[in-house]
Amino acid sequence: MQSVKSQFTNAVDWPSLIKSGSRLFIGSNAAVPNHLIDSLIEDAKDIKDLEMVHTVTISDNKWANPEYKHRFKINTFFIHGDAVRQAVEEGRADYTPCFLSEVSSLFTDETLPLDAALIMVSPPDELGYCSLGVSVDVVMSAARSAKHIIAQINPKMPRTAGHSFLHISEFSACVEHEQAIPEMDIAEKSSITERIGQYVAMLVEDGATLQLGIGKVPDAVTRYLHQHKNLGIHSEMISDGVMELMQKGVVNNRSKTFHPGKTVTSFCLGTKRLYEFVHNNPHVEFYPSSYVNKPANIAKNTRMVSINSALEVDLSGQVVADSIGYQFYSGIGGQVDFVSGASKSKGGKPIIALPSTARGGEVSRIVATMSEGSGVVTSRGNVHYVVTEFGIASLKGKSVRERALELIRVAHPKFREALLSKIREHVWVPDYQKQYPTDIPELGNVQIKRVPIKGETFYLRALNPADERRLQEFFYSHTKETVRLRYNYIPQGMTREKSCDLVSVDQSKDVALTIVRQEGSRNIIEAVGRYYLYPQDNACEVAFVTREDHQGKGMAKILLEHMISIATARGLSKMFAIVKSENKPMISVFEQFEFKRVFNPDPGEIELIRYLKDKS
Template sequence: MLRDRVTKRSVQWSDLLRSGERIFIGSNASTPSAMIDHLIANAGPLRDIEVCHLLCLPENRWAYQENSKLFKVNSFFLSGATRDAVAEGRADYTPCFLSEIPRLFNEGVLPLDAALIMVSPPDEYGYCSLGVSVDINIAAVRSARLVIAQINPKMPRSNGHSFIHLEQIDAIFEAEQELPTIPSVELDQVTEQIGQYVSLLVKDGSTLQLGIGKIPDAVLRYLGNHRDLGVHSEMISDGVIELMKKNVINNRKKTFHRGKTITTFVIGSRKLYDFVDGNPHIEFYPSEHVNSPVNIARNDNMVSINSAIEVDVTGQVVADSIGYRFYSGIGGQVDFIRGAALSKNGIPIIALPSTTRDGQISKIVAKLTEGSGVVTSRGDVHYVVTEYGIAYLRGKSIRERALELIRIAHPKFRQQLLESVRKHYWVPEYQEQTPTNVPELGALDIKPMTFDGEEMYLRPLYPADERKLQEFFYSHNKETLLMRYNHTVTELSREKSCNLVSVDQQKDLALCLIKRIDDGEQIEGVGRYYFNRQDNSCEVAFVVKESQRGKGMAKALLNEMINIAKSRRLSKMQAYVRPDNRPMLKVFEHYGFQQRLDGDVDEIYLVLEL
């Protein structure tokens, strides 16, 4: 029964609403479905009511064709029924950052005549909780002329800024209703691989923003060995439960809302809803607070993880549309990408599979699909992750971005992408090689390593490393250049550097040791071998920065190259070293290289039989 809160009398919907008014419907798992069903069944003469809302679960009956005379839909985030209605021209989609939607209500851009929400029963002080979805619900409550609430005993009582008093409610509809749940999804190999790559970017003490779906679940699965993580996220899902119980997520290192997991809504299982019920360690705040880029940036080491529908080779991100068909919404992606970018040591990430589910269409594209809109600009993107690796775009030129993104595209599309970007002279002709991986390094193509307490990682040289390799070369002193090349080399041109990083890693080998600096990368050591088909051998060489010597980096590079050469069944490894280069000779001798006579007094010829 719908009743007036003050008089307790039964009222009709036509007593509360008028045709042509604008109403708001509560978000996500807090959609007051029982009350909406009652409205549809008892609308009487009401017509043309505009409905504004975010994602609503489990279904949006007001968007069905049969209810088109009663409701006109204007959604900020699309799902099944609203997606179809917009595609058919029966509904509208209004793109807006989640952090700014409350201002549309508060400033009268979209004034609300009524807010239809779902709350918990009141406590002894008369306060109801907005439960699992505070987000823009609280802004709607504060700005609407009328507040009509479904009181649901199944709604958890969440902590934070989630409470409204009975006096703020004009009419009540009491109905018990199970909250909609999201079934757990079995992770596939592609998603697992993405999760592992993203986890490599998360350092101990980071604060996380995670969405819902397979990729966030995969990331959380690979964070079990991390320490002192925090959460500041527009939403959380089931994956945080075990990490909070294991003390992996404890929020101790957060620099904003220290000690608390901060969110604005949750979607998941009943277990998750029970977990947040009265939990003092989780606090819910309005979206204008949680999603404010300024507030997000107050967390040092902020890691933002968002997905996309497609990304072009310049870094433009499409996230709310497939061609001309609007699919979802802007949501909080831009809020958190920008907030993480502003954070001290922040890491904004776009993570997506390299292809569509059937593997027939690349999600890394030379140009955006006609009709698609850019949600996150190329200037905002720092990291893009697929199952083929991590592309770092910040501060990169268009050429470097294209090479980085082609590297993490599906291998069957890489040559096609390279040919496409060449047409616009984004990548020069002398950049010959499309990227190849080194399977012997493992599924991730990356190996974390520690030298003298300093964290680095071993990976192949990539085509986009051309500038980093130049910087590495010019960091050497004359003695290093003489020892490495047996004569004093004075320059490394862009063309030559491109040639050195354009390696067919299935035949030759070029590895580097990388150190992260601020939000970028720096080469600290390089090892490579060149394959000799005539006798199934290879010639090997390596060089390490002067400042890093004596830490075991040269041995690590050579050891890895020996293991790879053995796995590829090469017959032997060869090296030529100056007689006065004792440190390099000692490294080769450590791994069993034997000196052989070849008649050249300027160099010592070394061989390792495999």
């Protein structure tokens, strides 16, 4: 019986496998067979006009260098690396937009028939099976479809579980050559991405299944998931952050409804520690992108959370992810696959997370209209959440007007007024919508606070213009008695104009806080607290109202505590409230916070004052 080792060759006989004009596939991500590329360049100089097809290639990408333009023409599904990007910009390379889940079909149905697939694999086991290791993604599909598989057998390639194996007998040629697997270090922390990570983590429930990419934002997200429980992974890629969550037991895949108990991915990219972690690890399974990225499969995971980034988002929710104006910059990749799958998942949440600005803060990534030449990757109908360092914009079920106000709220503050003015030109917001969203710096870098109350989770945040309809619903939920006690009279209604006025607050002067329940993309206002500034007296008047079924649970105390803290930080001298004398519960709340009764000539009202300590 012929030994497995004896089937290795010392060199590839290129003319016997390919000819001028052939189309070759190059292995993806951290599995680029650089030795085979070097051999092709040096040993097959008479073979020209080769089309090199690939996705992301973590390599020097020397085949894309100008000196080889008459030998190689690149056709890439994802622009990555300086050499490839420059080749695309100069017209020496083509970019083919395609969902990652559908790339394999271009090979199988011979839209792009492959003459050869140049891949890198692990050494064969005693039965002759080699593993594609760290990159199965579209490599398996390319290998199955190509006329010839030319393999670089790398002793340093991990053996990974799942649908990752090819038998050595399937190779037309194979050469053993050791090559270090390229590493991708964990991104450096920044205050911006750390805040984004905190906000995204708030959207992840215990028992959710996640899709994460690589870079500063995904790395930051994983750092804020360490207190979560029973998370799962179904992701086109995994990195060191996922490995650490698995090692700590945060990711155990116990609650997954598709491939329970297993982390499912198509490739991994990270440090040497990650590659050692996936080697012979039965808990991590690698499958082709056509399987992992198939939206119907993604949707089989309940509470599927997809986390992707963007170059810019317009105020209707359209996502630009592969181009900067007319310049193609990256690719569609798996974003649409996972956004679509997560949106169809029971309890799923498609999230776009990005810094609010680019070019050192000079350009807003939240834009009134897309840059000329830019293309939509993910449509406005797909995205449920957009997250920046300034908060979470909830878009599902929102009108164009509400979406615009939500997105302006998470734009950088210095661009908010201009964004509101710009969309007013297109009648996206009515004339009475005057105030653009403002933050409350005293709430800290993260403007949303998780508030556990009686075993339930609520969130405290600033009231903002996008809450107009939610505040109407809140008002009409009250009994007449609640309205009378809160407003000292019975309002006849809550028009859109009046509601808009109440949620359009300059939070640098007055303050309006709300406690909300979040059910998926639905926000329900449960309580509102306000203070109105009287600058001539360096004082503010305080009031609050709570939905009837939550009265007595402490929401008013939480709101008042935060308002006292804000007023103190702003150096106000006193806070006062005027309360109906029969409103005993509200009076009790104020008195618990050291508000003292003072004389009021109206016997039907109680006036209470608290003097604040000087902030120094």
